[in-house]
């Protein structure tokens with residue numbers, strides 16, 4: 129028998145390795161941005177074309193590389209960041225495996241320009257399929273520019289696996305934000321197809337959060353900051369009133385690395401539990417710093433899960449720190465704990481969280497806080513740790529924090545996730561009960577409709593009611609009952625700013641299902657070819673512009689499900705506003721449509737659409 133074991137050629141080995149590190153354009157973006165951060169850059173610019181499928185370029189003004197390093201960096205396991213196994217336990221850099229550039233060079237056409245501070249000339253290298261094509265000296269400023277073209281050009285199977293540009297771009301934006309959020313002292317920009325999407329000046333963490341998540345948060349952030357000898361936590365949480373109905377702006381970083389942790393998320397949710405509606409999600413951007421030796425760094429770099437030496441301590445710490453912050457800023461006067469009660473010393477951090485302790489903690493209404501430094505020892509939690517995973521539908525490996533905002537994720541419409549909170553949906557039986565009887569309707573103040581029903585009367589808020597009606601109609605349209613389009617006789621063009629262009633491009637497919645036929649027409653211009661057959665033509669431009677505005681209003685939270693934002697924006701945009709006088713026919717059809725809805729009693733945002741006034745109670749009030 130001949131020997132059959134062979135070493136794989138380097139380019140094939142790299143292609144296989146790339147499968148783990150570079151799954152999609154966004155993973156390359158993450159690696160390149162992190163390399164620039166590790167190189168101490170103060171300015172990092174990202175350019176992508178076709179959502180990174182055609183081009184990803186990162187330009188930094190960091191340390192740059194010598195000629196030899198420039199050549200070496202594409203070798204597998206070539207890294208400047210660790211030298212021996214000991215270093216592994218003190219990692220301060222984002223990268224350390226030396227795999228990213230080798231992988232990238234295995235699956236794209238790469239051009240590297242780099243110069244370090246000491247050298248007079250820089251180095252230019254072209255590499256493709258792991259083979260160096262060109263290497264020559266060039267004039268270059270200090271820093272590095274890496275340009276990768278045609279990702280997966282040599283692995284068609286992987287290329288075909290990529291999602292639509294809209295979806296891949298969204299992944300890129302996610303990765304970009306995760307890096308940019310963690311390094312507010314670095315300037316970042318993101319340009320997509322020549323249009324600048326982000327331009328993030330250097331500043332404080334607070335400024336960076338507002339730059340990324342939007343001005344709505346400007347006066348609504350509460351600072352979290354606790355230090356102990358075990359670990360530190362700092363960052364911001366949104367005031368309870370900024371909590372959203374959809375999981376969105378939630379970021380955890382451990383030693384500046386973005387992580388996903390359903391467990392720690394639960395700790396924050398618990399800290400907020402008395403202050404926000406049950407199904408809403410508070411904003412947070414929290415940074416945990418701890419000794420790298422207390423982390424299992426050996427989890428795969430592209431996975432965002434992390435293993436802590438002692439998870440329970442971190443959980444209790446996070447929860448307490450957030451509670452403390454919220455209490456200190458007296459965000460809510462009605463907290464069910466009292467900060468002034470004597471602070472209890474408790475066991476050392478090393479002691480296990482026993483069942484006894486857990487139940488004692490669960491029954492304790494006292495708030496044990498980390499008010500003094502070096503007291504990582506006040507570990508008690510009101511939460512029932514045993515059940516945290518049941519309370520929380522997602523576990524980190526099943527659902528990426530941002531997963532439900534990608535275009536491909538249809539399960540948003542499985543009915544479970546569209547949740548109302550401030551006012552909760554009524555059972556069908558109740559709906560029948562509340563339904564108006566008879567035909568006597570009165571509109572008051574051009575905004576409220578009074579209608580008699582079985583038990584008394586209801587006051588219907590016309591705009592809230594209409595928002596509900598439209599919202600359900602749009603949800604059905606997306607689910608498979610598209611709204612008919614009427615072609616315009618005189619198509620209107622609409623010109624937008626670049627950021628809005630990116631946005632509208634992403635929404636075109638869904639808008640079509642809602643009856644809007646819109647086609648891109650050169651740079652930043654669109655033509656509205658058709659609009660929903662059931663609304664009067666003539667306002668298309670204003671409708672789209674207002675919809676985009678409202679969409680952005682919802683989406684200073686970039687991480688909100690795209691469709692959900694669109695549906696809510698459109699429902700709000702097209703709803704009949706308060707102040708509009710309605711005739712009997714319109715009132716009747718509004719009421720009929722409302723009670724055809726699955727959830728007539730609230731708007732998608734959880735405002736009531738009607739209030740019931742019971743005759744019994746009115747009688748009582750009248751002393752009868």
Ligand code: ADP
Nearest residue numbers: 163167201207208223224225226227228229272
């Ligand atoms: P790692 O980041 O894990 O070390 P990479 O493959 O990402 O591995 O990069 C290999 C090496 O190339 C890095 O260790 C670093 O020395 C060098 N390098 C990569 N990108 C840059 C950059 N933008 N500026 C300076 N050096 C870089």
Ligand code: MG
Nearest residue numbers: 159163223228
């Ligand atoms: Mg790296």
